Amino acid sequence: MPRFSIIVPAYKVQAYLGQCIDSVLTQSYEDFELIGVDDRSPDGCGRIFDEAAARDPRVTVLHLPENVGLGRARNAGLEVATGDYLLFLDSDDTLTPGALRAVADRLAECDDPEILVYDYARSYWNHKVRRSRDAELFSRPGPQVFPVDERPELLGLLMVVWNKAYRRDFVEQQGLRFPPGYYEDTPWTYPAMLAAARIALLDRVCVHYRQRRQGNILGTSSRKHFDVFDQYDRVFAFLDARPELERWRPVVYGRMLHHLHTVVSRPDRVPADARPEYFRRAARHCRRHRPAGYRPAAGPEAARLRLLAGGRRRAHAVLRALEWVRRTAPVALRRLRHALGRPLLGAYQRLQQRLPVRRDLAVFAAYWNRGPSCNPAAIHAKLRELAPHIETVWVVDRRRRGEVPPGIRFVHPGSRRHRAAMARARYFVNNVNFPDSAVKRPGTVHLQTHHGTPVKSMGLDLQPYPAARMDFDRLLDRVDRWDYSLSSNRFSTVVWEGAYPAGYTTLEYGYPRNDVFHTATAQDVLDARAELGIPDGAVVLLYAPTHRDYRSTYRPRLDLPALMQALGPGHVLLTRMHYFHDRHDTTHPDIAAGGIIDVSGHPSVERLCLASDALITDYSSVMFDYANLDRPIVLYADDWEVYQEARGVYLDVLSGRPGETPGAVARDQQQLISVLTGGAWRDDAATALRAAFRERFCAFDDGRAAERVVRRVFLGETEPLPFVPLADRTPAPDPATALDQRGTVPPPATPAQGSGRLAGVLSSG
Template sequence: MPKLSVIVYGRDVQGLLGVCLDSVAAQLDDEAELLTAAVGDDAQDVAVRRGGTVVPLPAGTPDAAARAAGAERARGEWLWFVHAKDRLPVGGVRALLDRLAETPDPVDVVVADHARSTWRSSGGLSPDARQLTRVGRRDLPLAEAPDLLRVTPLLGNRALRASFWRTHAPELGALDEMSASRAALILADRIACLEQVIVDVRELRPESLPPVTAEERYALVDAYEKLQVLMRGRGTAARPRAVLYDLMATETMRVVAREPMPDDVAREFFHRASAAAVRWAPEDHRRPGGLEGIRRRLLEEDAYAKYRAFQAANHKRRDLKAAVRDRKRLVGAKVRDHSYRKALREPIDPNLAVFSAYWDRGVACNPAAIAAKLAELAPHIRPVWVVSKATEPLLPPGTARIVPGTRRYWEVMARAKYLTNNVNFPNAVVKRPDAIHLQTHHGTPLKKMGLDQLDYPTASKGLDFDALLARVDKWDYSVSANSHSTRMWEHAYPARYTSLDHGYPRNDVYYSASAADIRAVRDRLGIAPGKRAVLYAPTHRDYEANWNPRLDLAALSARLGDDTVLLVRGHYFYGGAASPLSGLRRSGHVIDVSTYDPVEELALASDALITDYSSIMFDYANLDRPIISYADDWETYAKTRGVYFDLMAEPPGHVARTEDELTEILATDAWRDESSAKARAHFRRRFCEFDDGHAAERVVRRVFLGEPEEALPPVVPVDSRTPAPTPEEATR
């Protein structure tokens, strides 16, 4: 019996069924089967050519009946209903199967994330990440996670246990998709979540669909009332009932406000929504404040005429405010554009250099190392940092800076001879013929980058590749740490820049730091002499909106004992999220270093590194210290993000696929055994090729001082380098 039955259902809408079936079939293995509940001759022809089990259904069969017919033929332990117009991103099936494999028996429904594509764009983010992240890897009854009702009501973003479906087929089988997806949560004993995107929902252009009838409008109110009846019959707790009531009121008011309807239909819809709002109001119901509260009151009073008058007045007020804002924006844009264009006509300043890192987050990474070496070798060149307003107070004293959007920002950007960044400058920045743009990057690529992301919708959602190439065309130089990076950058970012095989300047410190430097960092972090410090630095995942450590850090810390300190660093993409480590900080065995800068100091202070697929492994290898790869979701990551090489075949040290394996490595001497050293040596020769402690000097001499390639300090061979002392050596 397969673990999962993927049931594609419906007619061949706008020729999308073939794409849907191809996206499923490409990911099937022995654990999953494909069934197509094909409605109409066209859909059946497409389905037969694609293979799998075909359930032929006559034209006009409703979606609910098609789903029921497909479920009747399914053999899987779990059912996944995918509409014929939608498609599955690469890795979607595997991600769901992996989650189902660890889901305990009491769980009836697994809710996942989804992407949304329109006729104009693809892979848009869903609004569901917050609710899914709150649940994380737990499984709960709906009473303890009522906001799961707010997750977009689709059947494509959830899997249902087959036995659960069959038990509740009378309730679920006849409902529309919105009702069935929410009814499943109401009926489930326990619910689990998956934060990864498993389906890409196609939103069809409204003008290409039949007009919505009055009865279809009224059906929305009826659907919510049926869910209310279901909750009442089940004795559902008060909190989920309150959430459903809020959803009902919000959506019905949205339909009245935004959907085009004849006045008589809109009036009748409002009347029905009003009756439902009064009938199902929870005990101690309180309306929200502000304008929304006024709308709710008018709805409950069935005051349609007053509501329309209120809306008209509100729209007029909003239009006036928008007009004022637009005028201010136009004036501001004209002033900025005029001053920028004027500055672009002035001579370039040959001694002015602009630096930025990580989207204006501060003095960091390769640009910081280059700026420091520039002050030493070319003090006549003045560095200015681009920093956000929020970051400005955090800068080192005396740092010259400009804030994006200000008049001075555009004047400096126009006149600077050198522009250095580890990402890209904004599209509006003009590339002057005599200016030099230096792209330093901020890591060695394991995951697919640039144009290589085109085949991975989860990773490339929202990317404008034309605009990306326009930015790349401004590069004069691209810094590389190894031959692998050079080849990948040239493939991912095809343009006429010159590759600088000089090493990453930020890694110079791994050869220049002294024992005193290392002791000082450990003192700042509160790591006692003689204790082992292990740095845990996982990477960002495109299918996770917020960061939740994939390790049970409390359990790992307890098993490793008092002699080990875990330094835990979340990825900077999650900088705005609340730390999941707050409950562990007081123990002293787990230290949250997510906001500690620079990260190079954390590497110097640690005895070993645990990471997954982060580029920190390539930098850390310069220290020639143990690296453990915790790769519990490698297959999913590789399929959804795309990778340039198989890390499992060429790791920098031991690989752990489970927490038990990781604990075993760290609790014994395996973490630093001969096998680990051998793998690391191979990894260093390949990926630390140009990092020898003199990268910043080579970059400054080549780019800022114009010295020829042959005059630069030659790269020291890997086997002839001496990394900074280990923490153990630093105490001797």
């Protein structure tokens, strides 16, 4: 008997069914049966199922003699299921890597509850992925196993069957089966959740819920949407037969009211000529099922729900129109102000450019206005210390204003204050280019700090490669504004001067963002771990891959739960996506399992480095920064050939040659597990490679780079501070050493103090 029976009905989804099946058959957990139900599909779904069954004995295929619809197709799968638990997967959706292992582990941990609820992420046709809006419910503190009385908010989740695992004997005991028609999940999920005595949660995305551009059956205008009334009749019939559950009637009624309103509010569902009948039917339905004394909860939707329950279609339409005007009027006014104000702001900026340059004003930016971070932030902190007479201002995107540390002045791009600062400032510091609108005035100083030692091709060197998507003439116009180009090592100097040819002066001073690796104390290391909730003695691995130009979205190239399973207890994996994949737009959903912490939104990659025992990366420049700590570095690179062809590289970091490869190398996940469990990640060979790598790339990073920059660029000193020889440097202690020194260091700082000590080195990696 398998642990899981996974039931996948299919009808006219041949474009997606193969991906769905593969997402199941490639799971690291293998104790399951996959029951494919061909619902008399007129396309190739039946053949796709048969081909899967021919190559994998875990697949069973049912070919139904006639099309019966999604609910009854699932019932056909139920009749032959033999697993301990039932999982339902729609044929255009997919399981995330490691999902079944995570489900199995959680079920065992919770002593086989009747229902396990897990999270999902919406996967859009344009490759964006967003975790469900209810994700925070899964991380709320509470009992491990509970009836829904103890977590009633779960009834507010999307009431679908495919985000839950059901114990099969519980399903049989309750007599649960799917009815025909649309919204067939409703009379299954409510009875199941209300009847279950033992429910558990798994704080992990296990399903990618495909959002089609077109073709979603529930997005098709049809009278079949009237089926929603019959489905709720079935739910209330269940409550009528269970007097002990009567207390849930107001809750279910409220959820029904919202559901009925959602159906009629979507313009692509109920046909226009059927809307009057829908409202009449809704009014009758609500009168029949309304609990005594029921009132919708206060809020912006309450009035609409009352009108729907009363069948007042015209009043509902008027209210919706008024709400639309209220929503759109401010947007229209803003657009009008923008259209009128833009020429005025342009004239204002030109006027400001006629005024004298302010010698005491410096403008900072980083990573396309994401906020204080990287080398500019470290320089900014040292500038305020050594030259407090210079006024500073950061350019920060409006969406990021809440992330700016207290005490830092900032302006928003395009605003009047921004235009004034860009027109009058003497100093400009950025780790990327300022926009084309930035005018290089005589007497101004532009410092380009860059943001990493380059492995991949940059600037003009990108021209032969498919990754090149830029106007190179405009790029050179921006480069011509540079007065200084900051270099972290001589290798970078050669690359920058070839890729960005211009008349600037190169400053081989090291990277200011790396100063902290030589100034941080043992207590700073312990504080960094404590802020992340890492227990003493845990081995912490920081996984920080770079961006792939040949991919538009981020997806971990590792099965992270399987990796953690192999590493075993006592390990913590910090995962950090590249900053190109903005946290506001994309979630990487495979990260939500035990021992795995998603730190993509953490403001300081340097602080994450301090907290870790080793780095796992691929072609990211973080390896050069991390080498300053003299801690193990492991390269996991499963797409080296593709990456080389798409982007071009300056270094063969996988060669194994001293001075080119920073440590152990793995080309697939099994190799990586062997490296980490067998000790190769920190053996003598890896240590020797790291020493040669540090000698080549960390010659200037001695903890005083920011001071060198400030003294040269802002204070005019031409003789840089002497460099501390590599052999004489003492980087921040590794976590084990810091723990040993705990009794000899000062008491831990408060969170505010601990954050402030390193506030100048906030980097997005």
